[in-house]
Amino acid sequence: MPHEVRGVVAMQPGAPVEVRTVLVPDPGPGEVLVAVLACGVCHTDLHYRDGAVTDDFPFLLGHEAAGTVEAVGDGVTGLQPGDYVIIAWRAPCGGCRSCRGGRPWYCFDSRNAVQPMTLADGTPLSPALGIGAFAAKTLVAAGQAVKVDRAARPEAAGLVGCGVMAGFGAAVNTGGVGRGDTVAVIGCGGVGNAAIAGASLAGARTVVAVDIDYAKLDAATRFGATHTVNSTRTDPVDAVRELTGGFGADVVIEAVGRPETYRQAFYMRDLAGVLVQVGVPDPQMRIELPLIDLFSRGGALKSSWYGDCLPSRDFPVLIDLYLSGRFDLDGFVSETIGLDEVEAAFARMRRGEVLRSVVVL
Structure with missing residues (x-):
C-alpha cells in the first residue's frame, strides 16, 4: 500500500516549488524504502526547478539525504530495516563496460528505483538525481543506500550524499x-x-x-x-x-x-x-x-x-573523519528548515548567504 507523505515538487520550469501530497510505494525487488531524516538544499535542486537539467516535470526535489531504512524489497542483501544510511545518486550496476573495466565510480548504468513515486492523482514524479528526498519517505535502489555510523547527526551526514562528496x-x-x-x-x-x-x-x-x-x-x-x-x-x-x-x-x-x-x-x-x-x-x-x-x-x-567517488567506499570514510574530529561537516550546515521553507532557501542560496540549508523531517 502506498505511503502518503508531503514532498517538495517543482511543477514547471522556474515556478516556485510546491509542497504536495506524494505517494511512495512499498519497495519492490532490489529497492529500499528510506525514512528521510534530513536533506540538504543543493544548487542541483535549483537547476532542476529552473528546467536546466531536463524537462521531465514534475520533479520531486531533494537528494542530499540521510535516513533510516524502513523496508527492503525482495533480493536485497546487506541492508535491513533500522540501518542508518546516506543516499547516493550513483549505484554502480556491476555490469557496464566501466564497472567491468574496474572503474565503478564511472558506472554508465547506475541503478535507481524502478517503481515511480507519484502525486495523489497518479501523475508520475521524476525524482531529482534518482532520489527525491524532500519528503518524509523516498524509494531508491538498494545500491543507493550506503550504511554509515549512526553516531553522525543526519543534518551533517546527508551532505556527504552530494555536494560534500563532489x-x-x-x-x-x-x-x-x-x-x-x-x-x-x-x-x-x-x-x-x-x-x-x-x-x-x-x-x-x-x-x-x-x-x-x-x-x-x-x-x-x-x-x-x-x-x-x-x-x-x-x-x-x-x-x-x-x-x-x-x-x-x-x-x-x-x-x-x-x-x-x-x-x-x-x-x-x-x-x-x-x-x-x-x-x-x-x-x-x-x-x-x-x-x-x-x-x-x-x-x-x-x-x-560526483567527485569520482565510489559511495560504498567513500561515504563511510568521510563519516569516520567527521566523527574523529578531522572533518568539520557541521560547518557546512548554515541553517535547518522545514519543507515549507525550501523556496526561501533557494533565494538565500542565490544570494550567497548560506553554505547549506538543511531540511529536517
Missing part, C-alpha cells in the same frame, strides 16, 4: 592532490569548501581559496585554506601565481561552473598542472581557448563526476 572527491580522487602540492579552489560554497578540506587532509602545503564574497573566504579558512583571494579586488590568476612562487598551482579546482572562472582556472595552473571542473554549468554556456595554449601548457583538464 568537492572532497574532486580534490582527492579526480585531482589526486598529494603531500606538498599547491592547490587553488575557485568558488567557496559547499562544494568548493569541501574541496579545500579534502586538499588540506591530503597534505597540500598551500591551499588558495578564491571567491568574490569575504564571508565565504572566511569560511574557507576554517576548512583549511592557507590563503584567500577576493577576485573582485585583484586578478586571481596573478594572485595565485604570486602565492605559488610565480609558477601557478599544481591542482586548480573550478567549483563555480562558469566560462570566466574556467578560463581563470586554466591559466592559474602550473605547467603540466591539473584543472578539475566540478562546478555545474548551464547547458547553454560555451568556452573558447587558444588551441596553442591547450597544447603548450600540457597537464590535464578533467571533469569530476
Whole structure:
C-alpha cells in the first residue's frame, strides 16, 4: 500500500516549488524504502526547478539525504530495516563496460528505483538525481543506500550524499592532490569548501581559496585554506601565481561552473598542472581557448563526476573523519528548515548567504 507523505515538487520550469501530497510505494525487488531524516538544499535542486537539467516535470526535489531504512524489497542483501544510511545518486550496476573495466565510480548504468513515486492523482514524479528526498519517505535502489555510523547527526551526514562528496572527491580522487602540492579552489560554497578540506587532509602545503564574497573566504579558512583571494579586488590568476612562487598551482579546482572562472582556472595552473571542473554549468554556456595554449601548457583538464567517488567506499570514510574530529561537516550546515521553507532557501542560496540549508523531517 502506498505511503502518503508531503514532498517538495517543482511543477514547471522556474515556478516556485510546491509542497504536495506524494505517494511512495512499498519497495519492490532490489529497492529500499528510506525514512528521510534530513536533506540538504543543493544548487542541483535549483537547476532542476529552473528546467536546466531536463524537462521531465514534475520533479520531486531533494537528494542530499540521510535516513533510516524502513523496508527492503525482495533480493536485497546487506541492508535491513533500522540501518542508518546516506543516499547516493550513483549505484554502480556491476555490469557496464566501466564497472567491468574496474572503474565503478564511472558506472554508465547506475541503478535507481524502478517503481515511480507519484502525486495523489497518479501523475508520475521524476525524482531529482534518482532520489527525491524532500519528503518524509523516498524509494531508491538498494545500491543507493550506503550504511554509515549512526553516531553522525543526519543534518551533517546527508551532505556527504552530494555536494560534500563532489568537492572532497574532486580534490582527492579526480585531482589526486598529494603531500606538498599547491592547490587553488575557485568558488567557496559547499562544494568548493569541501574541496579545500579534502586538499588540506591530503597534505597540500598551500591551499588558495578564491571567491568574490569575504564571508565565504572566511569560511574557507576554517576548512583549511592557507590563503584567500577576493577576485573582485585583484586578478586571481596573478594572485595565485604570486602565492605559488610565480609558477601557478599544481591542482586548480573550478567549483563555480562558469566560462570566466574556467578560463581563470586554466591559466592559474602550473605547467603540466591539473584543472578539475566540478562546478555545474548551464547547458547553454560555451568556452573558447587558444588551441596553442591547450597544447603548450600540457597537464590535464578533467571533469569530476560526483567527485569520482565510489559511495560504498567513500561515504563511510568521510563519516569516520567527521566523527574523529578531522572533518568539520557541521560547518557546512548554515541553517535547518522545514519543507515549507525550501523556496526561501533557494533565494538565500542565490544570494550567497548560506553554505547549506538543511531540511529536517
